[in-house]
Amino acid sequence: MKKIGVCVVGLGFVGGQAHAPSVNKIKNGNLVAVCDMNDKLATKYSTKYGCKKYLSVKEALKDPDIDAAVIAVPNPFHYQVAMEFIKAGKHILLEMPLGVDLKQTDKIISAAKKAKVTLMPGLNFKFAPIYKEIKRMIKKDKVLGKGPVAIHFREYISANLLAAQWPPNSWAWDKKKSGGPLFTLSVWSIDLFRWLLNSEIKQLHAVAENHKLPKYKGTHGYMGYAVAEFTNGTIVSLQYSGGVSADQTISRTELIGENTNILTAIDTHTIKLNTDDVYETVYKVDAPGTRMWGHYQEVEHFVDCLAKGKTPSVTPEDGRIATEAGIQIAKMYRQLK
Ligand SMILES: NC(=O)c1ccc[n+]([C@@H]2O[C@H](COP(=O)([O-])OP(=O)(O)OC[C@H]3O[C@@H](n4cnc5c(N)ncnc54)[C@H](O)[C@@H]3O)[C@@H](O)[C@H]2O)c1
CATH class of the missing domain: 3.40.50.720 (NAD(P)-binding Rossmann-like Domain)
Known part of the structure; x- marks a missing residue:
């Protein structure tokens, strides 16, 4: 080949x-x-x-x-x-x-x-081993009974990481040119929950703000909150916060089951399951380097499809839907003067 x-x-x-x-x-x-x-x-x-x-x-x-x-x-x-x-x-x-x-x-x-x-x-989140395991636990092991009734997603990007990645003059802060940080950052989680729930967004509401972080090389911070109802009835809240701590970049997805169980994905390596019988069971996911967030698997899938003449599982329509939702989330974003 x-x-x-x-x-x-x-x-x-x-x-x-x-x-x-x-x-x-x-x-x-x-x-x-x-x-x-x-x-x-x-x-x-x-x-x-x-x-x-x-x-x-x-x-x-x-x-x-x-x-x-x-x-x-x-x-x-x-x-x-x-x-x-x-x-x-x-x-x-x-x-x-x-x-x-x-x-x-x-x-x-x-x-x-x-x-x-x-x-x-x-759209690499759905290639990340931690989310693949979460999906497997929900679908195959039925750890949340019929499925999640609510999901809380939180993504904290640290102030030092923001200052290094997006200095004050970065394209990312310019809402007119780039759509702004909340547009840029929300697309992956929107796609993740469409995939995880196998369901579409029915309604979406958001508020967001942008503030200065003078201690961190003058870069900006942001707080964005969105709530979405999916067609299967699941309610998903999404929090995107930049500059909440100096050094800790944290992501957390908490899924509340129809059976009262709670399944939580913390960053890319830890899953916790809380049930009525066992307070907490911790599972570890092994995902080194660029496999951690699914970047390697995403590129491998793209190239494998090209080599074998297949159509990728991630479609242009997936990209369009996430882009449209990102636009909606960023709409309420107040840009710094
Ligand atoms: N999938 C993910 O995990 C993820 C994470 C961060 C950013 N992104 C996305 O990736 C894109 C890039 O983000 P970033 O944070 O890496 O940006 P960045 O500013 O760190 O890097 C962009 C690079 O592109 C180069 N560049 C700009 N215009 C070019 C051109 N016409 N030809 C060749 N090179 C050019 C710049 O010199 C720069 O080195 C954005 O669309 C962003 O939304 C994805």
């Missing part, structure tokens, strides 16, 4: 630290090139992985060894970069949200369809 030649475009937080190391390890693909307009980053990763480097998409598109791209540029550039690869007939795994609005998103989706190239949205 011919190996799929992959180029990772955008070597910042997720492209450099999660996608490039993942593509470098997959069986059915080769990391043939990396591309970033920042020469320091392009040189760093091309040296690290012994692949070609490009400083622009135009240059990369001349390379016949590139069959597909993993696109991890900031939101404001998704549309332009995705369209260039699609027009060149290359398959793409496009980071989320797909476009900064539904107009861009729909154009990307229809262009990919027309060009007959694979467009897989980068």
Whole structure:
């Protein structure tokens, strides 16, 4: 079987630290090139992985060894970069949200369809081992009886991580250009609960605010709260908070069962089950490196589908639905002046 030649475009937080190391390890693909307009980053990763480097998409598109791209540029550039690869007939795994609005998103989706190239949205949460195990425990072991009646999701990103990832001048804070932090951050959890519940959002309400964190290199903090009702009746509350502690980045998903049991996923390694009989049982999930949040498995699935001529399980429509929900959550967001 011919190996799929992959180029990772955008070597910042997720492209450099999660996608490039993942593509470098997959069986059915080769990391043939990396591309970033920042020469320091392009040189760093091309040296690290012994692949070609490009400083622009135009240059990369001349390379016949590139069959597909993993696109991890900031939101404001998704549309332009995705369209260039699609027009060149290359398959793409496009980071989320797909476009900064539904107009861009729909154009990307229809262009990919027309060009007959694979467009897989980068929705990695459902590939994460901890959530796969949660789904298995609910569906197979029926630990929550007929299923969860309510879910509370909480994601705390620490102030120091925010300051390093998104300094005050980052694209991520600019609601006009990028949709803002709550748009960017909410898409994965929305998709996660659609997948976990096998159900669609019936209604969604949100409020959000944005404040200054002067002690942390002037970066911003945010507090976003949303509540969604799914068509199967489950109520899901979502809390996205940036800058709640100096160093602790914490994620917690608490599922309350129809049978009164509580199942909790803490970060990526710990599951707790509280039942009437046993106060608490702790399960550990083994998920090292870029497998932890499902980035490796996501890229592996994308490349395997290309190599075998299959359609990825994550569809453009999944990306559109999450993007639309993200827009709704970010609507109430108050931007700092
Ligand atoms: N799946 C996840 O876990 C996850 C996590 C964080 C961010 N993201 C998404 O990934 C995307 C990137 O986020 P990030 O935090 O890694 O951004 P970032 O700012 O850290 O990195 C983006 C990189 O893209 C480069 N770049 C910008 N325009 C380019 C172009 N036209 N051609 C080549 N390179 C270009 C920049 O130089 C930079 O190095 C966003 O859409 C974000 O929503 C996904």
